[in-house]
Amino acid sequence: MSTPIPQPPGVPLLGNIFDIDPNNTWASLKKLSEKYGEIFQIKVLGQTLVFVAGAALAEELSDEKRFRKFVGGPIVEIRYAVHDALFTAYEREASWGIAHRIIAPELTPRSVSERFSEMRDATNELIAKWKTLGTNNTISAIGELNKLNLEATTLTLYGKKLNCLDAPEHPMIKGMEDSTSEAMKRPTRPALLNWLWYGGKFKAATKTMRAYASELVQHRKANPTERRDVLAALMSAQDPETGTALTDSQVIDEIVSMPIGSSTAPALLATSIHFLLKNPHVIVKAREELDAVVGSEELTYAHLADLKYVEGIVRESLRLSFAAPGFNIEPIPKDDDKSPVLLGGGRYQIAHNQAVIVVLAGVNRDPTVFEEPLAFKPERMMGGAFDGLPAGVKKWFGNGKRECIGKHWAWQFNMTVLAKLITEVDFEMADPGYELEQDGWFNLRPVDFYVKVKPRAS
Ligand code: HEM
Secondary structure (H helix, E strand, C coil), X not given: CCCCCCCCCCECCCECHHHCCCCXXXXXXXXXXXXXXXXXXXXXXXXXXXXXXXXXXXXXXXCXXXXXXXXXXXXXXXXXXXXXXXXXXXXXXXXXXXXXXXXXXXXXXXXXXXXXXXXXXXXXXXXXXXXXXXXXXXXXXXXXXXXXXHHHHHHXXXXXXXXXXXXXXXXXXXXXXXXXXXXXXXXXXXXXXXXXXXXXXXXXHHHHHHHHHHHHHHHHHHCCCCCCCHHHHXXXXXXXXXXXXXXXXXXXXXXXXXXXXHCHHHHHHHHHHHHHHHCHHHHHHHHHHHHHHCCCCCCCHHHHCCCXXXXXXXXXXXXXXXXXXXXXXXXXXXXXXXXXXXXXXXXXXXXXXXXEEEEHHHHCCCCCCCCCCCCCCHHHHCHHHHHCCCHHHHCCCCCHHHCCCCHHHHXXXXXXXXXXXXXXXXXXXXXXXXXXXXXXXXXXXXXXXXXXXXXXXX
């Protein structure tokens, strides 16, 4: 006998519309996951939405023999900007496999390691800028790290120095913000209103992002190079399986998608700074490790593998920030079989075609897996303790074949930036009473989190 999936009471006709804040959907889902636990559902205008917020069910949904990525809602909306790119392609579209086989070789740990010095030097530039700000500065952690991320992404993947660290915010950052916020909100509004009232914003943001990408293509054409990077692959590689190359428009689609994906990294790092400030003993321990491993040398790629405690900080920040807040799964359709899909050994059942949204705020803090799930403890993310954790709580990069293609880039970037910041900078909360609040669209970042930065006291 299956148990009904818990659901908040709701109101007649409109259902659970008031349980979700369209301006901060993920905060509403976090709250619901705290109340209802491993699984819950809501009904909005007759449509059922199911959410999984527990580790065991998340692991079950990771079985690629039974489930696959669901391309729906906001992901379909953002196709207006990037069409059938990696992140947005439907299962049936051959373009996913073609682009994946063309891009993946440029994002292996080895390929990404060749870009280490570019990442580190961009981070050094940001720190050097901060050192000129004087003692009484206040900066937005996410604002500064968004700039660093765009600078590093553009340089490492596309070979162009944007020089955006010390400049007003690059238009690409607002383009990504506007397009992703619009993609999240459109499914909640009547189509006519989207078209009449909000179409202009979506169009303008798309134009900005595609102009950023076109300039990179033009720059490469005007400056031919032997450099092997993602842009080189996009523009000239052929899929080894089919011999197909990407069209000019697909090249732009993929160039735009990568910074949207990588903007999760600064969201993670900004939240990590908050966790560090709330846990000063972690900074002390990380500095002991950094002093022992790196000492007074400049950080190199070889050091990263020995920074196990810093890696614990990155992983614990991934767990508690849920910087990528979730992902969507659906049962793999079976010909003519419309019987319900059972979850949890029959404990729950969902319709054969029911999409499920995995809410990482619930999964990553599952109290059946973690003692003191809200505490920030890098030690549990190291060595045997980390290896022993169930697979369901390590889904911060998504799952299976649609797992994040930038995960090695993200690991290297997060490790490099955190190692440099912890080594060289003392942060202080601008408002000592600040408590973490998050919002976001395709990623979650701290709201109104300002810090003062100073060179590390000797
Ligand atoms: C901390 C950093 C990051 C996190 C937590 C993260 C998380 C994720 C997650 C959860 C997915 C799966 C989405 C889904 O199933 O719908 C995903 C996919 C993706 N990510 Fe990331 N990501 C990060 C950084 C990056 C970076 C640096 C890039 C680019 C260099 C990137 C590019 C992508 C792309 C293109 C996809 C779609 C892959 C596909 O479907 O084939 N991400 N990411």
